[in-house]
Amino acid sequence: MYTYRESMVLGITNFSKLNVNQILQELSREWPGSSYDLLSKNCNHFCDEFCERLGVQKLPAHIGILVLTNF
Template sequence: AGLEIWGKEISFGHSRRYRSGVFAVKPKKAQEYMPNTRYKMSIEMDSIFMSRLSMDKLLCRLAMKYTSDSYDVVRNNCNHFTDDLCMAICGKSIPEWVNRPA
């Protein structure tokens, strides 16, 4: 999962190249950073009423929490990151079914 903000998709995953697992790519193109991902669908969440500076500070805080080596497919994945980010910017959780086991 990822969250599109101002024309960028923000997400989290494990990377051998970067300490932070938080990354921003063109929407629906996460596989350019994380080859095993693919776009499935979009869900409209809400509007953002936050300055870019506030957003940058929030993403820096989350990047410290969501380091590349902290990624765990069950306990600390892109869905957990996206839920934290969504809660911080619009006060809503992502739909529960997004992070349920297949």
């Protein structure tokens, strides 16, 4: 229930595919679907955490606003 707007490059990680998969496995344990909260633990928060662990730029601030304005 959203409208695709754009893709954006946030950087290039120095991690291998194996390391990225390991990071995703860790995140899957820390971010179970049951812990989803629209305002405090949503997909944008997940993406910010993922980007931080990959060592790339975090999501631009306006991205969080877009989620709330799509309702």
